[in-house]
Amino acid sequence: MSREKMVTCPVCGEKFELESYADIGEIITCTNCFEELRIVRLNPIELEEVTDYYDDNDDSEDYLEDEEKEEW
Numbered sequence: 477m478s479r480e481k482m483v484t485c486p487v488c489g490e491k492f493e494l495e496s497y498a499d500i501g502e503i504i505t506c507t508n509c510f511e512e513l514r515i516v517r518l519n520p521i522e523l524e525e526v527t528d529y530y531d532d533n534d535d536s537e538d539y540l541e542d543e544e545k546e547e548w
């Protein structure tokens with residue numbers, strides 16, 4: 477049994493098929509603009525653009541730089 481769900485990408489506005497295994501909190505990629513989207517609601521399906529990741533990386537890099545200075 478395969479039940480495809482059509483969703484609308486909040487970034488480009490194009491519709492694409494949601495994978496059947498998709499669940500709340502999952503990160504999916506738009507098949508049209510390849511933007512990463514998080515599923516925040518299933519009925520009706522609601523997608524949210526994922527933007528937090530880059531900020532996390534910046535913070536950890538700054539922390540490592542501080543540690544190096546302390547060793548000297």
Ligand SMILES: [Zn+2]
Nearest residue numbers: 485488506509
């Ligand atoms: Zn898109």
